[in-house]
Structure formats: C-alpha cells, structure tokens
Amino acid sequence: MDMNEIKEIFFQECEEQLAELESGLLKMNDGDRDPETVNAVFRAVHSIKGGAGAFGLDDLVAFAHVFETTLDCVRSNKLEPTQDVLKVMLKSADVLADLTNAARDGGSVDESRSRGLVKELEALANGELPSPSAVSEAPAPKPAPKAAPASVAAAPAPKPTDDSGFQPIPFSFDDFGGEEKPVDLPAYEITFKPRFELYSKGNDATLLLRDLSRLGEMSIYCNADALPGLEELDPEGAYFFWNITIKTDKGEDAIRSVFEFAEWDCDLTVKPAEDSKPGETNEELPMIPVPFDLSILDDGGASEVPAAAETKADDTAAAVAAAETATNVTQMAAAAARVEKKESAAAAAAAASAAAQNNAAAGAGQTIRVDLDRVDRLINLVGELVINQAMLSQSVIENDTTGTSSINMGLEELQQLTREIQDSVMAIRAQPVKPVFQRMSRIVREIADMTGKSIRLITEGENTEVDKTVIDKLAEPLTHMIRNAVDHGIETPEKRAAAGKNTEGTVRLTAKHRSGRILIELADDGAGINREKVRQKAIQNDLIPADANLSDEEIDNLIFLPGFSTADKISDISGRGVGMDVVKRSIQALGGRINITSRPGQGSVFTMSLPLTLAVLDGMVVTVAGQTLVVPLTAIVETLQPEAAAIHSFGANHRLISIRNSFCPLVDVGRILNFRATQANPVEGVALLVESEGGGQRALMVDAIQGQRQVVIKSLEANYTHVPGIAAATILGDGRVALILDVDAVVGASRGQSLKAEMSLAAAG
Amino acid sequence: MSYTAKNLTLGGSELIAFRVGDQEFCVNIMSVREIRGWTPATAMPHSPSHMIGVINLRGAVLPIVDLSGRLGMKPTDPTARHVIIVAQVRRKVVGLLVDAVSDILTVTDDDIQPTPEVSSDLERQFARGILAIDKRMICLIELEALFPETESEAA
Numbered sequence: 023m024d025m026n027e028i029k030e031i032f033f034q035e036c037e038e039q040l041a042e043l044e045s046g047l048l049k050m051n052d053g054d055r056d057p058e059t060v061n062a063v064f065r066a067v068h069s070i071k072g073g074a075g076a077f078g079l080d081d082l083v084a085f086a087h088v089f090e091t092t093l094d095c096v097r098s099n100k101l102e103p104t105q106d107v108l109k110v111m112l113k114s115a116d117v118l119a120d121l122t123n124a125a126r127d128g129g130s131v132d133e134s135r136s137r138g139l140v141k142e143l144e145a146l147a148n149g150e151l152p153s154p155s156a157v158s159e160a161p162a163p164k165p166a167p168k169a170a171p172a173s174v175a176a177a178p179a180p181k182p183t184d185d186s187g188f189q190p191i192p193f194s195f196d197d198f199g200g201e202e203k204p205v206d207l208p209a210y211e212i213t214f215k216p217r218f219e220l221y222s223k224g225n226d227a228t229l230l231l232r233d234l235s236r237l238g239e240m241s242i243y244c245n246a247d248a249l250p251g252l253e254e255l256d257p258e259g260a261y262f263f264w265n266i267t268i269k270t271d272k273g274e275d276a277i278r279s280v281f282e283f284a285e286w287d288c289d290l291t292v293k294p295a296e297d298s299k300p301g302e303t304n305e306e307l308p309m310i311p312v313p314f315d316l317s318i319l320d321d322g323g324a325s326e327v328p329a330a331a332e333t334k335a336d337d338t339a340a341a342v343a344a345a346e347t348a349t350n351v352t353q354m355a356a357a358a359a360r361v362e363k364k365e366s367a368a369a370a371a372a373a374a375s376a377a378a379q380n381n382a383a384a385g386a387g388q389t390i391r392v393d394l395d396r397v398d399r400l401i402n403l404v405g406e407l408v409i410n411q412a413m414l415s416q417s418v419i420e421n422d423t424t425g426t427s428s429i430n431m432g433l434e435e436l437q438q439l440t441r442e443i444q445d446s447v448m449a450i451r452a453q454p455v456k457p458v459f460q461r462m463s464r465i466v467r468e469i470a471d472m473t474g475k476s477i478r479l480i481t482e483g484e485n486t487e488v489d490k491t492v493i494d495k496l497a498e499p500l501t502h503m504i505r506n507a508v509d510h511g512i513e514t515p516e517k518r519a520a521a522g523k524n525t526e527g528t529v530r531l532t533a534k535h536r537s538g539r540i541l542i543e544l545a546d547d548g549a550g551i552n553r554e555k556v557r558q559k560a561i562q563n564d565l566i567p568a569d570a571n572l573s574d575e576e577i578d579n580l581i582f583l584p585g586f587s588t589a590d591k592i593s594d595i596s597g598r599g600v601g602m603d604v605v606k607r608s609i610q611a612l613g614g615r616i617n618i619t620s621r622p623g624q625g626s627v628f629t630m631s632l633p634l635t636l637a638v639l640d641g642m643v644v645t646v647a648g649q650t651l652v653v654p655l656t657a658i659v660e661t662l663q664p665e666a667a668a669i670h671s672f673g674a675n676h677r678l679i680s681i682r683n684s685f686c687p688l689v690d691v692g693r694i695l696n697f698r699a700t701q702a703n704p705v706e707g708v709a710l711l712v713e714s715e716g717g718g719q720r721a722l723m724v725d726a727i728q729g730q731r732q733v734v735i736k737s738l739e740a741n742y743t744h745v746p747g748i749a750a751a752t753i754l755g756d757g758r759v760a761l762i763l764d765v766d767a768v769v770g771a772s773r774g775q776s777l778k779a780e781m782s783l784a785a786a787g
Numbered sequence: 788m789s790y791t792a793k794n795l796t797l798g799g800s801e802l803i804a805f806r807v808g809d810q811e812f813c814v815n816i817m818s819v820r821e822i823r824g825w826t827p828a829t830a831m832p833h834s835p836s837h838m839i840g841v842i843n844l845r846g847a848v849l850p851i852v853d854l855s856g857r858l859g860m861k862p863t864d865p866t867a868r869h870v871i872i873v874a875q876v877r878r879k880v881v882g883l884l885v886d887a888v889s890d891i892l893t894v895t896d897d898d899i900q901p902t903p904e905v906s907s908d909l910e911r912q913f914a915r916g917i918l919a920i921d922k923r924m925i926c927l928i929e930l931e932a933l934f935p936e937t938e939s940e941a942a
Contacts, residue, residue: 406846649830695832741879742841742850745831751841751848759829759841759848 032073033126034391039066040119044460047115051108057097064093065286070118072283079125082118085136089114092143101146110142116464207238207269209295210277215263220287222258231264233280238270267295394490397450401637404440404447405734408638411440412731412755448635452487455533455542458497459484462504462531469508476515476526477508486533488540489635495612496542496632499605503544503628504529506602511548511626521623523547539614539656540634545627551620553577578618578626582606610766612636613654613749631656639735641762642710643728643754647697650760651724652733652752657765659711659719661727664688664704677701679709679721686711689772690723691763695747712765720769731755735762747771802918804890804925805872807855807863811925812885813892813918818874818930822888825869836862839884844873851882857933859909876930892925894918899927 046063049056071086092111095101103111117139120131212234216227231242242264249261270276277292278285415433459481470477488496512518512527519525532543553574560566560580572580581602609616614632633639633656641652642661668680669688678685688709692698702723709721733752736759738745749764802813803822828840828851837856841848851871856862863869863884871882899916915929 402846409846697830697832736846736848738841738848741848741881742831745833747832751829753843753846753848757843758827759843761829761831 029077032077033122035073036070036122039070040115040122041457041460042066043115043118044112044463045456047108047112048460048463050103051105051112055103060093060097060103064090064097067093067118068286070122074125075283077125081131081136082121082125085114085118085121085140088140088143088147089118092147095147095149101149107146110139110146112467114139114143116467119464207271209267209269210274211291211293211295212266212268212277213263213289213291214266214281215289216260216284217287217289218256218259220260220284225284225287227260227262227264230281230284231266234266234268234277237272237276237280238268240266240268240270242266392450397447401447401451404444405637408440408444408732408734409753409755411436413757416755444638448489448637449487451490451635453490453493454485454487455493455496455540456484458493458500459531459533461497462500465501465504466508466529469505473509474514475508475512477512478526478528480528480530481532482530483533486535486540488533488632489637491636492540492612492632492634495608499608499630500531500542500544502602502605504531507544507546507548507626507628511546511550513549517549521549535634536631540632542630542632543627544630545625547625550622550624550626551578551581551618552622556580575619578620581618582616613639615766637735638732639752639762640730641733641752642730643760644708644710644724645726645728646695646724647692647702649697650728650754650758651691652731652760652762653710653712653722653724654749654762654765655730657712659713662709662711662721664707664709664721666705669704677704679704681711681721686719686721687772688721688723689768691768692723692725694768694771712769720772722765722768733760733762800894802892802894802925802927803872803888804892805870805885805888807858807885808860810860811889811923812854812928813890813925814872814874814928814930816891818876820873820875820880823871823873825865825867825871825884828865839865842871842882844880844882847880849873849880849882851884852934854883854885858913859907874930876934879934881934892918892920894920 043063043066046059046066049059050063067086067090071083071090074082074086089111092101096103096107101107117131117136121136123129124131214227214230216225220227234240243266245263245265246261248263249255255261268277274292274294278290281288281290411433415437418429418433463479463481466477466479469475507529508527512529513521513523515525518527528547530543530545532541532545534541556577557566557572557580560577560583561568561570565580565583566572582605583603606616609630609632612632613636614630616631617629618626619629620626639652640655642655642658644651644653662681664679670678670680670685672678672687677688679688680686688704690701690704693701702725704723707723707725708727709723711719711721713719731754733754736751736753738748738751738761745761747764747767749762749767751759751761754760801816803816803819804811804813806812823844826842828842830840831838831850834840837853839851839853841850843849853863853865863886865884868887870885870888872885872888873880873882898918898920900919901916902911902914903917905911913928913933915927915932918925918927
C-alpha cells in the first residue's frame with residue numbers, strides 16, 4: 023500500500039468525520055446538550071487534525087486545532103453553545119470541509135474566510151461573545167499546532183468522567199503559582215497508562231515518552247505489574263504503565279499536548295508534584311517502581327532491543343514474530359524471559375494463537391469498504407442470472423406438457439432464490455439519503471447568509487435507503503431546488519413580519535418510501551407561486567399563447583419549462599432561468615417524476631418520486647404492432663378494455679375515451695413510435711391509463727397485455743443512441759430484446775411536442 | 788477528402804472479406820469481435836432504414852446495421868442464412884448484417900490500391916482502398932467512416 027492509498031483512506035475517513043461533525047453540530051443547534059454529542063463533535067475534529075498532522079497538511083491542522091480548542095471550551099462547559107456560537111461552528115465545519123477538499127484536490131480556499139473564522143473561534147475560546155462583525159481585518163496569526171499550545175487561551179479544563187471511570191484531578195495555575203520557587207523549575211507528576219488499544223491505533227509509548235523528555239529533566243518509572251503470564255499475553259496489547267516526574271517550565275498544557283494524539287487511548291494524569299521526591303507511591307496506583315532505562319528512548323537503543331529479544335527468545339519464534347514495535351518488544355523480552363523459566367514452548371504457541379484470535383475478533387468490524395465496481399459487477403451478474411432463470415423457466419414450460427414434474431418445482435425454488443439474491447445484492451447498494459440531506463443544510467446556511475434571510479432547515483427520514491446511483495444523482499437537482507426555495511420561495515424577514523409570519527423561514531426536506539419508490543418532498547413556508555406573475559412571464563417569453571386558459575396546477579408547472587425565471591432581479595444564486603427545467607430533466611433521467619403544489623402566501627411543496635434502484639424495474643409487458651414493449655408499472659394507474667361507446671372522436675386526429683364520466687385523450691403507442699402508419703382500432707386493444715408528470719392522465723393504446731415481470735434495465739446508449747420515446751431496453755425470457763417505453767416522452771409527444779423534434783434536438787446537442 | 792492523409796500503414800495485416808449483394812468488401816480483422824448467425828432483431832422506432840434493430844448479445848444490447856442499406860444498396864431482407872459481423876467501432880459495438888463471410892486475407896500496404904475517382908461521395912467516404920485478389924475486387928471499408936462520431940455519439 024503506498025502513501026497515496028493511505029492518504030485516500032484518510033480523506034474517506036475525513037468525509038465520514040465531517041458528516042459526523044455536521045450532524046452533531048446540527049443536533050446541538052436543535053438544543054441537544056448531551057455531553058456525548060459534544061464529545062462526538064470534538065472527536066471528529068480531533069481525528070481530522072490527527073490524520074492531517076500525519077500527512078503534513080499544515081493548513082488543515084492549524085484550523086482544526088483552533089476549532090478543537092473552542093470545542094473543548096464547550097465540552098468543559100466554559101462556553102455556552104448558543105445559537106450564535108453554533109453558527110460560527112457550523113461555518114467552521116464548512117471551512118474545515120473546504121480545507122479537506124483543498125488538501126485532497128489541490129484547490130485553494132477562501133483564506134480571508136478561514137482567517138476570519140479563526141479569529142471568531144479564538145474570541146469564543148477567550149470567552150468573548152460572538153458578534154456579527156467579529157471578522158477582523160488583520161490576519162490572525164496561524165496557531166502552530168502542538169508547538170505552543172500554552173499560548174492558546176483556553177487551558178484544558180477538567181475532563182468529564184470518561185468511559186473508564188477515570189477522574190482527572192482539577193488543577194489551577196493560581197494554586198501553585200505562589201509555591202513556585204525561583205530556582206527550581208516546577209515539577210509535575212505524570213501517570214501515563216496506555217489503554218489496551220493504544221498500540222493497535224498506531225501510537226507508540228516510546229515516541230510519546232521521547233517527546234516528553236524534550237520538555238525537561240525527567241525520570242521515568244515503569245510499572246510492569248499488569249503484565250500477565252505469556253499464555254495470557256496479547257502481544258499487541260498494552261500492559262505497562264509509567265510514572266513520570268518531570269521538571270519543566272513549559273507548563274501542564276505542554277505536557278498534555280505531547281499526549282494529544284493518544285489522548286483517547288490512554289489514561290493520563292498530570293499534576294504538580296506535591297513534594298520534589300520523584301516516584302512517590304501513588305495511592306491510586308500502588309506499585310513497586312522499576313527504574314526505567316531511558317536509553318530505550320533513543321532511536322539507537324530502541325532498534326537494538328529487538329535483537330536482544332530475539333536472542334533471548336530463540337525458542338519462541340512465534341512470539342517474537344508478533345513483536346513489531348520497539349515498545350512491544352520490551353514487553354516481549356520480559357515475556358520471553360518468563361517463558362525461559364517455564365521452558366514451555368507450548369504455552370507460547372497457545373499465546374500466539376490466542377492473540378491471533380483476539381486480532382481476528384478486533385478486525386471483524388461492522389462494516390467493510392468495498393470497491394463500487396465490484397458491487398456493480400455482482401449486480402450485473404445477478405441481472406444475467408435473473409434473465410437466464412427466466413429463459414430456463416420459459417423453455418421448460420414450453421417443453422413440459424404435464425407441468426407437474428420435479429423440474430418445475432426445482433425451477434420455482436430457483437426463482438425464489440434468484441429473487442432473494444437480487445434483493446440482497448440490491449440492498450448492498452442501498453444507502454441512506456443522509457449525506458445528501460446534510461449537504462443541503464450547508465447550502466441553506468450559505469444562501470441564507472447571502473440573501474440575509476433567516477432559514478431553518480428541517481430534515482426528516484434521512485435514514486431512508488435508496489440505491490447509491492440514485493443518491494449520487496440526487497444531489498444536483500436537490501441543490502437547485504433548495505436554492506430556489508431559499509432564494510425565491512422564502513420572503514425577506516421584513517416581508518414575513520409584515521405578513522404576520524415567523525421571521526425565520528422554514529424549509530422542510532422529507533424522504534420516505536412509498537409503494538416501491540422513494541418520495542422526496544421539499545416544502546417551504548414562503549410566499550408560494552405568484553400565479554399571475556408566472557402567467558405573465560410565460561406569455562412574455564412566448565411559452566404559452568396570451569389567451570391560454572390554464573388551471574392553477576398547469577400554471578404552477580410552467581416553472582419547469584426551459585428558459586423560465588420569475589425572479590425580479592437575477593442573483594448569483596439562482597434566477598438565470600436554467601433552474602427548474604434542469605431539475606426536471608435530471609429527475610426524469612432517473613426515471614422519476616416531479617410535481618409542485620403551491621398555496622399563495624403559505625408556500626410551495628415540490629414532490630419528487632424516484633425509483634429505488636436504477637438496475638431493475640417492474641414492468642407490464644405489452645404487444646404493440648407485433649413488437650413487445652415494457653411499460654413501467656409505476657406509471658400505470660389502471661388498465662381497461664375500451665368499449666366502442668366510450669370512444670369519442672375529437673377534431674380531426676384526436677380521440678378521447680370516457681372513463682367514469684371524465685374524458686381522457688387516447689394515445690396510440692404504435693402510431694407515436696412509428697410502428698404502424700394508421701391508428702389502430704381502440705376496441706381491439708387495451709388501454710393503459712397512465713399518469714404523466716404534471717398530473718395529466720392519458721390512455722395509452724396497446725394491442726395486448728402479455729403479463730407483468732421484473733426486468734433488468736439495459737442501456738441502449740452503450741452501443742446505440744438515445745431513442746425518443748424509449749427509456750431503455752431489457753432482455754426477456756425468450757432472449758430477445760424488448761424496449762422499455764418512456765411514458766412521459768410518449769405523453770409529451772401526444773401533446774404535440776414531436777418526438778422527431780426532440781430527436782433532432784438531441785442530435786444537434 | 789485526401790487519401791494520402793489517411794494512415795495506410797497496414798504492414799502485413801489480416802482482413803476479413805465478406806459478401807454484400809454481388810460485391811465483396813473487407814474490414815480489418817482487429818476490429819472484428821465475433822461472427823454469428825442471424826437472430827431476429829427488435830425494431831427500433833424512429834431509426835434510419837438501414838438500422839434493422841437490436842439483439843441480445845450475451846446480455847448487452849447490440850444494434851444491427853444492414854450493411855447493404857448503409858452502403859446505399861438494396862436493403863437486405865434478413866434470413867437464417869445471413870451473418871452478423873460483430874465489430875468494435877470506437878467505444879461502441881455494432882453488428883453488421885452481411886450475406887456471407889468469404890475469406891481471411893493477409894495483405895501488405897502495397898496490395899491496397901487507392902480508391903478510383905467516382906462521382907458518388909458515399910463510396911469515397913467509406914472506401915479506404917481496393918484490393919485485387921484472384922481477379923476479384925474487394926473494397927476495404929473503414930468502419931469509423933461508416934459510423935461517424937456524430938451518429939453514434941448523438942444522445
């Protein structure tokens with residue numbers, strides 16, 4: 023594994039940490055005061071800082087450090103996480119994300135913004151209340167991480183009790199300032215007790231102690247009492263702990279900062295020495311001090327130790343092989359010495375195998391990272407399996423006249439199994455929509471800032487799962503819509519106040535499953551659509567004739583037309599008229615539908631309905647002019663056998679069908695797709711009542727229905743080109759290709775928008 | 788179009804010769820993925836007349852082009868005796884419907900004669916040169932010219 027791969031993993035983890043950070047901050051923003059939430063936020067920043075330090079990403083470390091310091095004040099209840107404080111923190115989270123992206127992709131970030139935030143964060147840490155104009159013009163000095171943490175205003179305060187029940191001793195500089203002797207440097211007693219997982223997380227006690235030794239004169243006593251017999255020893259565990267007395271003028275903060283990156287994996291106490299005798303027996307940790315050879319802290323000494331251990335333990339090769347870090351080797355040397363006494367090679371083998379088991383248990387996490395390509399290949403293969411199984415079933419049915427043979431039963435079981443495999447494989451790709459929703463909260467914040475509006479984003483159902491490809495393609499249209507909602511939907515605070523509404527606007531983003539699809543709703547409590555304005559604009563832009571008689575719903579849906587924008591002024595955020603038609607197109611490309619309902623003065627609701635997966639589709643297999651077509655089941659409202667009396671001619675070329683006293687245009691699919699020259703007789707066929715986007719219903723005429731089937735979607739574009747009226751292709755049980763109808767395009771064509779026109783447009787583009 | 792501009796370095800390459808109507812053509816063997824028998828294709832709406840339809844090639848959707856029609860000759864009425872040459876054209880795979888595959892030829896650049904000046908642009912567009920083998924005339928087709936980027940990439 024080379025450095026780049028490791029770096030890539032770091033950035034992946036950063037993304038997770040950033041998501042964690044943001045969700046934690048948002049929780050706090052909603053009034054969550056659970057210390058665990060604060061800790062989670064702190065941990066996220068801390069991990070990013072730690073990893074960034076390892077890769078020498080100084081900008082990231084510097085910013086994370088300041089952020090962390092301020093968060094620490096919140097953690098220690100020195101800073102009340104008010105809305106204003108959290109606003110600064112959320113912005114800082116955004117900058118941290120920007121810095122991470124810049125570090126990965128080599129871009130640059132808005133320096134003045136990050137500097138301003140550093141100022142604000144430092145001010146918060148110093149106990150100053152945030153003010154809107156806290157951004158100072160003078161560039162803040164970049165705080166050097168680790169180098170001089172003592173200069174950071176907020177001294178680490180007593181930590182809350184952590185999970186090991188360890189209670190640090192409160193300490194104040196004032197207490198011992200008077201006792202300080204002019205000649206003697208202040209002495210500190212440090213207990214450094216690594217937790218079991220310290221080494222497996224890549225920390226090394228040797229290095230930490232070496233760093234500590236640079237602060238001043240120190241003496242170390244190692245306590246090896248906890249070291250078990252070799253048969254119980256885990257070679258990767260931590261058994262020793264150290265009592266250290268150090269004389270330094272750098273202060274407690276400097277000492278703590280040495281252990282900064284190991285903080286979560288060790289128990290650390292730092293306190294001023296009560297008297298100058300080093301190695302005073304600690305009541306809490308009774309021990310017999312063992313003088314510790316400081317030479318091990320030198321690089322040379324550390325590298326010599328393994329050799330010594332090897333010679334000692336030449337009959338316990340398995341144990342020595344497991345000893346990888348210098349510090350572990352010292353443990354192993356001690357362990358090996360015990361083995362020598364016992365002369366028990368079997369015990370060593372047992373210990374090694376026990377250790378291996380421990381490692382296996384520790385390694386089996388709850389999730390694994392899998393390359394998306396591999397999952398996709400599996401999904402493709404399962405798709406083939408489904409087709410093959412259908413082909414097999416069909417040929418057995420054709421050749422088997424009795425229909426009761428054991429082959430049939432076997433096939434039925436096979437069918438169930440393939441279905442189950444397919445569902446499971448699809449579930450691998452299913453991901454919660456949470457990451458996309460979280461990105462939206464940032465967008466809302468930014469646009470609210472830019473427009474001077476006060477907006478509250480409420481998300482619901484963010485754990486709703488949907489296929490990863492759908493999620494990936496959802497972000498862009500959703501961003502457009504959120505921008506529109508904030509920029510155009512929500513009014514300015516003054517207008518809201520005048521209308522008697524809460525000055526804070528609300529945008530509600532909801533996801534839920536409904537009948538095999540995912541439904542995403544975006545509701546704002548803004549002014550709603552100004553229908554008269556939309557109508558005027560549409561007439562002005564030649565989108566509709568001036569005398570057009572449109573229903574409210576039809577007017578609302580005009581905003582999805584290309585080149586439509588009602589914004590009075592064109593802003594940076596939206597309003598160039600490329601918004602909603604792009605949204606509609608991308609949603610349609612996903613096989614989804616979008617709808618808007620609006621109530622003047624009360625807001626608008628955009629509803630998107632999307633398929634859960636893009637790989638399979640439940641379809642109705644129909645025959646049209648001798649061709650087999652698949653109509654997506656989600657589009658079909660009902661099927662009916664038209665009677666001659668229900669068909670009414672309307673004008674020269676149109677026919678309507680009356681369904682329960684309402685009239686619905688009849689669309690001959692074979693004619694639209696050019697499969698036949700003349701319109702078929704509706705009475706001989708079947709009508710599929712479909713609902714197209716925009717709510718209008720149409721009756722699609724097909725010749726016959728063959729049945730319902732789940733089909734695997736195959737791309738037509740891969741080897742051919744986009745065909746108007748056709749969404750994709752699939753392979754049926756007989757091995758032949760069937761085309762999947764693009765219902766919305768066919769309905770659109772029946773409205774007069776020619777498929778040919780769309781085709782020439784596509785060819786030109 | 789100038790033919791000198793085309794890269795003719797074929798040094799000892801192999802060509803697959805096939806029959807369309809009463810004429811013989813050949814393509815570079817390196818672009819041929821496989822040769823298979825005719826299976827009924829699914830017609831595509833709004834497609835040019837030489838576009839016969841699509842078939843299932845082991846799970847992929849493969850468009851089938853009637854080469855005779857594409858070359859401006861009489862459209863083929865496909866039967867079980869017809870052959871589909873599956874060829875790679877840029878990043879896409881297409882099936883060419885031909886009457887029969889006749890030969891595999893090994894030729895050098897010197898065997899390829901420049902296309903004679905004829906009035907029709909269509910022939911000059913796709914013909915890269917002609918070969919004289921055993922008193923037969925075989926036209927070397929350039930598939931990339933037959934399926935220009937704009938047609939295959941339109942989406």
